[in-house]
Amino acid sequence: GQQVMQIPQYQHVQEGEDFTTYCNSSTTLSNIQWYKQRPGGHPVFLIQLVKSGEVKKQKRLTFQFGEAKKNSSLHITATQTTDVGTYFCAGLGGRRALTFGSGTRLQVQP
Amino acid sequence: SQTIHQWPATLVQPVGSPLSLECTVEGTSNPNLYWYRQAAGRGLQLLFYSVGIGQISSEVPQNLSASRPQDRQFILSSKKLLLSDSGFYLCAWSVLPTGELFFGEGSRLTVL
Secondary structure: OOOEEEEOOEEEEEOOOOEEEEEEEOOOOOEEEEEEEOOOOOOEEEEEEOOOOOEEEEOOEEEEEOOOOOEEEEEEOOOOHHHOEEEEEEEEOOOOOOEEOOOEEEEEEO | OOEEEEEOOEEEEOOOOOEEEEEEEEOOOOOEEEEEEEOOOOOEEEEEEEEEOOEEEEOOOOOEEEEEEEOOEEEEEEOOOOHHHOEEEEEEEEOOOOOOOEEOOOEEEEEO
16 A cells, blocks of 8 residues: 655754655655644644645745656744644555555754 | 534544544535544544445545545544544545645543
8 A cells, every 4th residue: 555654753953953754655646745743732734745746835834746646745844832843744645546656754942 | 614523532432432523514515524543743644535425435444434524524533542542633635636635633542
């Protein structure tokens, strides 16, 4: 079945440093979505990418969708303590429901 | 505006006891509904999804079941809980299967 892998599992950065999480799917995706889950909370939608090679920016966050539509990345520039949480990618392949990656937990040291 | 309600928020159940988690969505019609489970420090595992009343797709063989008795109501059940059923259960809805998911606050289940 479809699998979505994310690396790293965990990253601890100093405030102001950059952060990147990578997502890889075993199958081609029709779209990819990114979610953020604060500690103790529920996942909240950040963005959706649909086109091959697509790049979208939200303030300090940059999202990319690979040319082959099998991988994606989220890059945060100059992290802040408010960026703390777990970031999930989720892809839609052949099924009618999203498959989530394992997530990357980000800790930001002030 | 649309809202999603999920309850109970927290429960502690003994092994072998039954389970019922409920989820309702307001402000939309014919939503796609989902149950995900998140083990401690892990990702989200899709358990069930539904595209309409009485239509349930199961993703993972287990001792859980789901039902959709009304358009905006989704119920997760078990007749006999196992220790491995512990986790954070999240209900979600979407307008389209390809669209963003809106999650409920979650139900944290501990099976002892």
